Amino acid sequence: MQESNWFFELLGNTFVRGLLLGLLAALVVGLRGYLRGRELKHELRKLREHLHTKLEIDSEENERRKQELLTIKQERDNLRNSVQLLQQKPGRHEIRQYYVYQKAVDIMFEKAPGFAPAWQITVKEAEAEMERAERGLIPFIKRMVPSSPARQIEEYEKLRKKEIEQHGNA
Missing domain, CATH: 1.20.5 (Single alpha-helices involved in coiled-coils or other helix-helix interfaces)
Structure with a gap:
């Protein structure tokens, strides 16, 4: 205890x-x-x-x-x-227009005996003009601003007359 x-x-x-x-x-x-x-x-x-x-x-x-x-x-x-x-490809309308122009050129070759040489000279001049146009600023602006169809026809007629005169003098 x-x-x-x-x-x-x-x-x-x-x-x-x-x-x-x-x-x-x-x-x-x-x-x-x-x-x-x-x-x-x-x-x-x-x-x-x-x-x-x-x-x-x-x-x-x-x-x-x-x-x-x-x-x-x-x-x-x-x-x-x-x-x-798609922007680089021509559309149907442009292709059709190209074929129409090509057919017209072929018909002119057949119907007009003096057309072929004049056409070839005109094509060469157009190519030379396009080459010049692709190089400069002013031609660049001309390409960007489209001319009217009447103005294009006038320029074509002037070029054609100039070529006829050159061939006539030669």
């Missing part, structure tokens, strides 16, 4: 009581802190998994958008090239 007396006597001491109550409070606070830490670690792991999933989804979406952007850029470049090619 002495031993238990000793225990009760120790518990009767106010310092020991305060110490035990402090240790008990520290144990409760420590236990709650430990449990809260576990809970926070679990929540942190869950948030990391969520963030990882979100980043994967965003990454896939960004890759899809990049791929779509590349596809659209490639389509744009293809369309730009197609437009350039």
Whole structure:
């Protein structure tokens, strides 16, 4: 009984009581802190998994958008090239007009005996004029500003008369 007396006597001491109550409070606070830490670690792991999933989804979406952007850029470049090619190709009307002129030239070769040499000289002069026109600024402006059909006919008649005079004098 002495031993238990000793225990009760120790518990009767106010310092020991305060110490035990402090240790008990520290144990409760420590236990709650430990449990809260576990809970926070679990929540942190869950948030990391969520963030990882979100980043994967965003990454896939960004890759899809990049791929779509590349596809659209490639389509744009293809369309730009197609437009350039189509601008360089003559239309049906121009091709038909070319064939009409070619047929008219062939008929003139057959019907007018002096037409062939005059035509060839005229073609050479026209080619030389086009070469000169392709080199300078003023001819460039002339090409950009189309002349009227009446003015073109007048120029053609002047060139034709000049050639006839040159052939007549030669």
